[in-house]
Amino acid sequence: MANTSNTGNTRNEKLSALMDGELTRDDALAVIKALGQNDSQRGDWDCYHLIGDALRGQVMQDSTPQAIPQVTADARPVARTKEPHVNASVTTQVAAPIDSTLTRCRVSTEAIFAQLAAEPTVFAPAAARNLAQQVRRAKPSAVHQKTRFALAMAASVVTVSAIGVIAFKQQQGSVASAVVAQQTPAKQAQALADGSASEIRVNDYLLVHRQFANPGALQAAALKRTERTERTERMNQQPLPVNQQPRIEQPRIEQREAVNQ
Amino acid sequence: MQREMVANAFCSLMLVLLGSICLWVTNAHARDRDVRPPSDVRDQEAVEWLERISKAARELPYSGVFVHQTVDNSSTSRVTHLLDRQGVEHEKIEALDGPMHEIIRRNEEMFCYQPDLKIVRVDRRASGRFFPSLITGNPKLVSENYRVKMGPIERIAGFDCQWLTLEPKDEMRYAQKLCAEVGTGLLLRARTYNDRSQLLEQFMFTQLDVNRSVAKTGIKSRYEQNAQTSTWLRDYSVKSPPAPLPASSSPSSPSLPSMTSTTSDTNTGWLVSNLPAGFKKVMEMMRFLTGRPQPVAHLVFSDGLAHVSVFAEQSQLPGKLTAAGSSDESPTSFAVRTVADHQITVMGEVPLATVQAIADGVTRTRADRPVEIDKTAQKLIR
Numbered sequence: 317m318a319n320t321s322n323t324g325n326t327r328n329e330k331l332s333a334l335m336d337g338e339l340t341r342d343d344a345l346a347v348i349k350a351l352g353q354n355d356s357q358r359g360d361w362d363c364y365h366l367i368g369d370a371l372r373g374q375v376m377q378d379s380t381p382q383a384i385p386q387v388t389a390d391a392r393p394v395a396r397t398k399e400p401h402v403n404a405s406v407t408t409q410v411a412a413p414i415d416s417t418l419t420r421c422r423v424s425t426e427a428i429f430a431q432l433a434a435e436p437t438v439f440a441p442a443a444a445r446n447l448a449q450q451v452r453r454a455k456p457s458a459v460h461q462k463t464r465f466a467l468a469m470a471a472s473v474v475t476v477s478a479i480g481v482i483a484f485k486q487q488q489g490s491v492a493s494a495v496v497a498q499q500t501p502a503k504q505a506q507a508l509a510d511g512s513a514s515e516i517r518v519n520d521y522l523l524v525h526r527q528f529a530n531p532g533a534l535q536a537a538a539l540k541r542t543e544r545t546e547r548t549e550r551m552n553q554q555p556l557p558v559n560q561q562p563r564i565e566q567p568r569i570e571q572r573e574a575v576n577q
Numbered sequence: 578m579q580r581e582m583v584a585n586a587f588c589s590l591m592l593v594l595l596g597s598i599c600l601w602v603t604n605a606h607a608r609d610r611d612v613r614p615p616s617d618v619r620d621q622e623a624v625e626w627l628e629r630i631s632k633a634a635r636e637l638p639y640s641g642v643f644v645h646q647t648v649d650n651s652s653t654s655r656v657t658h659l660l661d662r663q664g665v666e667h668e669k670i671e672a673l674d675g676p677m678h679e680i681i682r683r684n685e686e687m688f689c690y691q692p693d694l695k696i697v698r699v700d701r702r703a704s705g706r707f708f709p710s711l712i713t714g715n716p717k718l719v720s721e722n723y724r725v726k727m728g729p730i731e732r733i734a735g736f737d738c739q740w741l742t743l744e745p746k747d748e749m750r751y752a753q754k755l756c757a758e759v760g761t762g763l764l765l766r767a768r769t770y771n772d773r774s775q776l777l778e779q780f781m782f783t784q785l786d787v788n789r790s791v792a793k794t795g796i797k798s799r800y801e802q803n804a805q806t807s808t809w810l811r812d813y814s815v816k817s818p819p820a821p822l823p824a825s826s827s828p829s830s831p832s833l834p835s836m837t838s839t840t841s842d843t844n845t846g847w848l849v850s851n852l853p854a855g856f857k858k859v860m861e862m863m864r865f866l867t868g869r870p871q872p873v874a875h876l877v878f879s880d881g882l883a884h885v886s887v888f889a890e891q892s893q894l895p896g897k898l899t900a901a902g903s904s905d906e907s908p909t910s911f912a913v914r915t916v917a918d919h920q921i922t923v924m925g926e927v928p929l930a931t932v933q934a935i936a937d938g939v940t941r942t943r944a945d946r947p948v949e950i951d952k953t954a955q956k957l958i959r
Contacts, residue, residue, distance in 0.1 A: 335870075518911055518913065518922060520866055521886065521888050521911075521924060522909065522911075522924065524864065524866065524875065524886070524888075525704045525705070525884075525886040525909070525925070526704070526705050526706070527700060527702065527703065527705030528678070528689050528698070528705070529670075529705035529706050529707050
C-alpha cells in the first residue's frame with residue numbers, strides 16, 4: 317500500500333512539475349506520453365488545471381456568481397479561519413467554483429483551508445509542494461494524496477484572500493457597485509478579480525524589488541502600498557479617449573470619489 | 578644686510594611653520610572655511626569621497642545599528658560586516674523591529690531567514706537598497722550622472738561626518754545627500770530627496786563600531802542550525818541552480834526539486850531600448866512568485882546608486898492595462914504597461930518619469946519556452 321502511494325506521489329510530482337514548466341525536455345515528453353496512455357493520470361491532469369483555474373478565478377463561466385459579499389478587513393481571512401463559509405469574498409466570488417471543482421476532483425476543501433490556517437504565505441509553488449510533502453509525512457492518512465497539488469496552490473489562495481480586502485473597498489462605494497453591476501455577471505467577477513489582482517501584483521513586486529532590505533518596514537509597507545497606489549494612480553491618470561480607457565480602472569476611480577465625498 | 582636676510586629667513590620659516598600649523602589645524606578639524614580650495618578641486622575631492630564611501634562599505638569591518646526612515650514608517654536594523662582573507666564579503670542584517678528576520682549575505686548571495694514562517698529565502702543581491710553599501714556601481718559612473726559637491730562636516734553618532742550632495746544632472750533620478758565618516762569613509766547617513774526637495778527616505782547609524790575586528794560568529798545567522806532541520810523550507814525565488822546554505826547543508830533538510838538549467842543573468846526574452854542616460858542593466862533572471870503559473874522575468878537596471886526593476890509576466894487580463902504612480906511618501910515609483918500579452922511592471926527609487934520611460938522601452942525578443950511545453954502538453958492530451 318505504502319509503495320503504491322509512493323509511486324503515485326512521484327507521478328503527481330512530475331505532473332506538477334510539468335505544469336510549472338520545470339521538467340527537462342526528455343522528462344516532459346515521458347510524462348506527456350504517459351498521460352496519453354493512462355486515463356486516471358489524464359483525470360489528475362485535468363483536475364490540477366481545474367483547481368489552478370478555479371483559484372485564479374478563470375472558470376467563472378460555468379458557475380452563477382452571487383452578489384458581492386461583505387468582506388472582513390482581515391488581510392487573510394481564508395488563511396486564518398477553519399470554516400470555509402466565513403471566507404468572505406473568496407467564498408462567493410472565487411471559492412464557489414473551487415468548491416465544485418474540488419468536489420469533482422475528490423479533494424477536501426476543508427483540508428486545504430485547514431492547511432492554510434496552519435501554514436503562512438509560501439512564495440514559490442515549488443516550495444509549497446515541499447510543504448505538502450511534509451504534511452504527508454506528518455499525517456499520511458489524513459491528507460488525501462490528491463490534495464498535494466491543491467496544496468501547492470495554497471499560495472494562490474492567500475493571494476486571493478488579499479483580493480478580498482480590495483473587493484471590500486470597492487463594495488463600499490455605491491457608484492462602484494452600480495457600474496460593476498452593469499456588466500455581465502461573469503465579467504463582474506472577472507473584473508473584480510483581475511483588477512484587484514493587478515494591485516496585489518504591484519505589491520508582490522515591491523517585496524521582490526526591495527529584497528527585504530529593510531525588513532521591519534516591509535510588512536507595513538505592503539498593505540499600505542495598495543492604498544497609496546490607488547490614490548497616486550488617480551492623481552497621475554491622464555484623461556484618455558473613452559475607447560482607450562482601461563476598463564478595470566474606471567469603477568475604482570468612481571468608487572474612490574464616492575468614498576471621498 | 579645679513580641681519581635682513583636672517584630676518585627674512587626667520588620670517589619665511591615662521592610663515593611656513595604658521596602655514597603648516599594652519600594646515601594641520603584645518604586637517605584636524607576641517608572647519609576652516611577661509612582656506613577652502615577652488616571649487617573644481619573641491620568637486621574632484623567630492624568624487625574621490627564617493628570612491629572612499631564605496632570602498633569602505635565593501636572592505637571595512639563594522640557593526641552597528643541603523644534606522645531606516647520613510648515619511649510614514651521607520652525601522653531599526655543591526656548590521657555586521659567583514660571582508661574575509663579570501664576577499665569574500667560577509668554581512669548580517671537583523672531586523673530589530675517587528676517579526677524576527679535576518680539576512681546573511683556572502684558577496685552577492687543572500688539568505689533571508691524568517692523564523693516565524695520557518696523559511697529561508699535564497700536570492701541574489703540585485704535591486705535592494707542596503708545601507709551602508711548604497712553605492713553599488715562604479716563611483717565614476719555615479720559622478721557622470723550626479724553633480725557631486727562637498728558639504729559641511731557634522732558630528733553624527735559620535736563621529737565627524739563629511740556631507741556630500743549629489744544633484745542629479747537630469748530629471749531621471751533623485752537628489753541624494755550622503756554623509757561619510759571622516760576617518761574611514763563609511764556612510765553614516767544617507768538621504769533621498771525628490772525634485773521639490775522633500776525628504777523621501779533616510780538611513781542613519783545611531784551606533785557604530787568601525788575598523789574593530791568582527792568575530793566570525795557575528796556574521797552567522799542564529800537560525801542557521803534550525804534552518805537545517807526538516808521543518809524549515811528553502812525558497813529559491815531566483816530560478817537558478819540552488820546555492821548551499823552557509824553551513825554545509827544536510828541531506829535531510831527540505832530542498833526544492835531540481836531546478837531547470839535556467840540561470841540568473843540569462844536571456845529572459847525581454848529587452849529595454851532607449852534606457853534613460855546612465856542606466857545600465859546589472860542583472861537579468863527568471864523568478865518564481867506566489868500565485869503565478871509561470872516564472873516571471875526580472876531585469877534590474879542601475880545608475881550606480883538608484884535601482885529599477887522590470888518585471889514581465891504573462892498577462893491574466895483581457896485588455897490593455899496602464900497605471901503609474903509615485904508619491905511624496907515613498908521613494909519607489911512604478912509603472913504598469915501591457916506588451917505582447919504580458920504585464921510589464923517597472924519600479925524603482927527614481928522619479929515617475931524614469932519608470933515610465935523604461936516601461937515605454939520594453940520590447941519582447943522571443944517567446945517563452947515553458948509556455949510552449951505547457952501548450953504542447955495540453956494539445957497532446959485533448
